[in-house]
Amino acid sequence: MEILIINSGSSSLKYQLVDSTTGEAKAKGVADRIGIDGSFVKYVAVKNGKEVEVKKEQPIPNHEVAMDIVTTLLTDPEVGVIKNPEDIKAIGHRTVHGGEKFVQPTIITDEVIAEIERLIPISPLHNPASLEGIRAAQKLFTKATHVGVFDTAFHQTMPARAYRYAIPNEYYEKYGLRSYGFHGTSHKFVDAEARKYLNNPYLKNITIHLGNGASMAAVNQEGKCIDTSMGLTPLDGLIMGTRSGQLDPSVVFFLVEQLGLSLDQVKNLLNKKSGMIGLTGYSDARDVAALYRSGDANAALCYEMYGYRVRKFIGAYTAALNGVDSIVFTAGLGEHDALTRSFACKEMEFFGIKLDEKKNEELNHPTKPVEIQAADSRVKILIIPTNEEWQIAKEVVGLVK
Incomplete structure (x- = not known):
């Protein structure tokens, strides 16, 4: 159909x-x-x-x-x-x-x-x-x-300990203030593709969707999401093209109380002027990569921060899953930016995550799932092209047949 x-x-x-x-x-x-x-x-x-x-x-x-x-x-x-x-x-x-x-x-x-x-x-x-x-x-x-x-549906299997905020109960009960997560269609698609490709339906899997918007999900052996990096809105979590990602909420208080910014100005600042563009002046990773290779210090810091944030979530989700079998890179940067993947995987040997840099470069832009881990890596490192439209189509057919 x-x-x-x-x-x-x-x-x-x-x-x-x-x-x-x-x-x-x-x-x-x-x-x-x-x-x-x-x-x-x-x-x-x-x-x-x-x-x-x-x-x-x-x-x-x-x-x-x-x-x-x-x-x-x-x-x-x-x-x-x-x-x-x-x-x-x-x-x-x-x-x-x-x-x-x-x-x-x-x-x-x-x-x-x-x-x-x-x-x-x-x-x-x-x-x-x-x-x-x-x-x-x-x-x-x-x-x-x-x-x-x-987009939020895949993440609705999260337990309350993962999705609740430690604020008064009434704000959750009356207004639904909690973590919802996003990019769920993409996470669901690549997680299923990883299980099929590795011929293992019981993976402890971490999916890493890196585009202009970026998020991660921890998916347990039953194929259920137990945590994700975005929250009430897509602003939380990883550094993104124009979004700040995770920060101390008191930054908002400072911007309003000390600098006199309006709430609309703060919203615009954190959603449209932060992340990569705030650190380098560019929101497109291709431009940031060119700056990095020219020796630009801001671009170097941007890549360090970006990769470090991804690695922190990998560590947290490895703990949440009580181990990890595979990590999956997908979306614009995840599929097409070897430099981003390199920074996201470095110094992770303790977790059994070891990248093969040659494979990482040579297997960039794949059209099907590929493995880029080193021979002695205990954890599989995959690049899987996402296809949200196909995932949506499959789910629609299941409902209308």
Whole structure:
């Protein structure tokens, strides 16, 4: 079955038409800069064995218009891959925050929409965008079953000792203030791929999703997440492209009380001006790597800090799992930046983690799972390309068959 996957952001709408059996993308692209000057739609498809690409620059005032343009391209006689919207039987909506209620893919109903709306106060950046995409797709694909696949779902197996904050109980009980974790679809996909590749369903596995946003998860022998690095929001945990990651909350008090910043300014500072960009002036690891190789001290410190934070979580999760069999690198940096992996694995011999630097360089950019550990490493070190769209498609098919 072919599943249309929608990933709706505040100013973008990414889409893929995926074969749920093979993971092949029949068409994919993005409507970008929605509601902003310079908006455009990119569309790439395979038709009659040939790749076709279309890019249109045009005003896109909202997600409904974006979805209409995407639908027109999908059904276009020249470049389209379906005849009409009724050909789409199921749509998987990547939905960032599902709270405690949504622990598995869920068919979207009015009640589900109301619950996603209820979660907006703890996900003000992501859930409104998800709702925009859902409503836009529902208007155009009236015959399809719409399914929400939640980024937080995989982490809902965490025990209370891992997800609760040590603040008064009422803030959890009334307002749901706790750690939820994100990137769950990616963590779930690569964890399952690792178990299949290593032919071991009982792995103690640490998954490391390193992109512009970055997170880690500890997955036990039953394949259940028992801890993850992001918290109430995607700001917590690892250093990221523009996010600070873990810091003392008193930094916020200092910025407000001593420097006179507003809460909105602090939110912007920690989410958009910190992390790699705060340390080096660049949020793209390729730029930071070029600086590092030129001998730039800030870039060197950035890599040291980035790798050190990953290693601290590996140590913590090894303790939480009472041992570790494998660690998995995935996503943009995890799959394509050998330097990041090198810093993340150094001085970890005590844990049985030893990288083969030659393999790490030579097996960069893999298209399938590869091993990059040294011959005497007790722990497997894998690079596994993530495929969140395929994971979403598989979960949607399981619900609508």
